[in-house]
Amino acid sequence: MQKEKKIFLPYAEFADEAQPDTQKYLVYLVYTGLFLLATLLLTANAQAQTVQVLHWWTSTSEEKAIASLSGRMAQENIVWKNAVIPSGSGIGAGIVLKSRMLAGDAPEVAQLNGVIISEWADLGLLQELDPVASSGKWEKSLFPTVWRLIQPKGHPVAVPLGIHRINTLFYNRKIFAKFDLSPPSNWDEFDALAKKLQQAGITPLAQSSEPWQLATLFETLVLSESDANFYRDAFVKKSSQAFVDPRFGRALSRLRSLKKYMPAPLTERTWIATTRMLADGDAAMLVMGDWAKGELNSWGIATDIGFSCAAVPNTANYHLYDIDTLVMLDKGAAARSAQEKIAQIAVSPAVQTEYNQIKGSIPVLRNPELNKMDSCSQTSWKIFSRGGAVQVPSLAHRMATDEISKDAIIAEIMRFFSNDSLSVSDTQKRLAAISRTLPK
Ligand code: BGC
Secondary structure, eight states: OHHHHHHTOGGGGGSGGGHHHHHHHHHHHHHHHHHHHHHHHHHHHHHOEEEEEEEOOOSHHHHHHHHHHHHHHHTTTEEEEEEEOOOGGGHHHHHHHHHHHHTTOOOSEEEOOTTHHHHHHHTTOBOOOHHHHHHTTHHHHBOHHHHHHHOTTSSOOOEEEEEEESSEEEEEHHHHHHTTOOOOSSHHHHHHHHHHHHHTTOEEEEOOOOHHHHHHHHHHHHHHHSOHHHHHHHHTSOOHHHHTSHHHHHHHHHHHHHGGGSOSSOOOOOHHHHHHHHHTTSEEEEEOOTHHHHHHHHTTOOBTTTEEEEEOTTOTTOEEEEEEEEEEBOOOHHHHHHHHHHHHHHTSHHHHHHHHHHHSOBOSBSSOOGGGSOHHHHHHHHHHTTOGGGEEEOTTTTSSSOHHHHHHHHHHHHHHHHOTTSOHHHHHHHHHHHHHHSOO
16 A cells, blocks of 8 residues: 555655655656657647748758748748759749649649749639738738739739849959959940950959840840830830830840850859859859849858949849749648748748848848848849839749740840841841730
8 A cells, every 4th residue: 555655655765665666656757758758749740731842942042041931930830841943043943843733743832933923823723822911911011013923813822032133233342352443334334344354364244155044134234225114115015116126236236245255165054153253253243133142142252242232234223123932832721721821921021031131132021121131132122112113024034924925035035145147136026026926
C-alpha cells in the first residue's frame, strides 16, 4: 500500500528507502513526457500544410527573398516547398506551369506575372481572394495600378509582392570616380562618357544577347525616344501606326548604336553574369530591372558605395514597371486556408519591407516604410506613386501585352539587332505588318 502511495508522492523520492519506487516514478515521468511531446508534434505536423510554390527565382537575392517569405510562412505552420524552374524572366516557368495544369498536377501557388493573370482568371483557373483582400483592406493599401492588375474581373486573384523599375541605369562608382564621370542624363552625355571609357579600355555597357535582356534594354529606349502615351500605343495597343513612327525608328537606331559599347562578342550570358560584369568592373554601366540591385546587395556590394542607380537617359520622370505576383491554384478546401494565409502575410507591411529590401523592388503599398529604403528604392517609389500617367508597363516582363504579341515583337527586335544589314525602316514595316495580326 505504502509503496503504491509513494509512486504518486514525489516528495518520497528524497527518502532512501523509497529509491526503487522513485526510479520507477522518474521513468514513468520521462515516458509520459516523451509521449506527450510526440503527441504534440504529431498534432502539429498533422496541421502543418505543405504548399508547393512554382517560380523561377534562383539567384542569390531571389533565393534570399523567397527564404524570407518561406520563413514567415513556417511560423504559421505552412511548409513552403519550392518548385523551381530556372529561367531568367520566367520563360521556362510559364511553360512548365501550363503543362502541369494540363496534366492535372497544378502546384498550390505559382508565380504568374502581368497580363496573363487576366487570361487565366477568364478560364476560371485562379482562386479568388476576396475575403483576404477585404480583411486586409487591399483596395486602400495597394497602389491603384497594382490593385487593378490583380483583380481583372472584379475579384482579386493574385498576391502582389513587389514592383521593379526597369528603366534603371546602374553605374559602377569606382570607375565613374576614377574617370571623374557623372551619370548621363541624355544620349549625348552617354556617348561622350562611353567613348572616354572605351579609350581607357573599359566596356561601357554590360549586356547579354539573351532575347529578354535585349528586350529589357530596348523597351527603355522606346520610352527614352518618345513618351508614355506613345509607348502604350506601340506595346499595349499594338497600333501599326506606332511601329512605323519615326520615334520607334529612333529607338531601333539607338539600339544598334549601343552595340559598339557592349562586350564583344556579345554572348547569351545570364542576367546574373551580366550584373557580375558591373560588379567586377568589367563594364561601367548596366541597364536592367532593379532585381540587379538586390543581387548586387546580396553579393555585399552596397548601394551608393559600390554602385548607384540613375534613370536611362530621358526617362527620369517615368517608371517602367514590372510587378511580381503569386497566384493560387485550386487544390481543394484543405489547401485553401494555407493559400489565404500566404496571401495575407505576403501583403502585410513588415513582410513587404523585408522582402522588397532583399529583392530590390519596392513595396506594393501606398504607405510603406520609406525610411527603410535605399536611394534607388526611394526614387522608384516616389516616381511610381505619382500615378498612372508616369507608370509604363514593361513589354519584356509581361505587363504590356499577351505572351504571343510579346514574343512576336521581341523576335523582330532580335532579328534586327543580330543582323546589321536589316534596315530600320524595313524592320518598322515588318513590325507594323505583324502588329495587324496580333491579338488586340
Ligand atoms: C521578374 C523578377 C526577376 C527577373 C529575373 C523578372 O521578370 O519580375 O522578379 O528577378 O525577372 O529573373
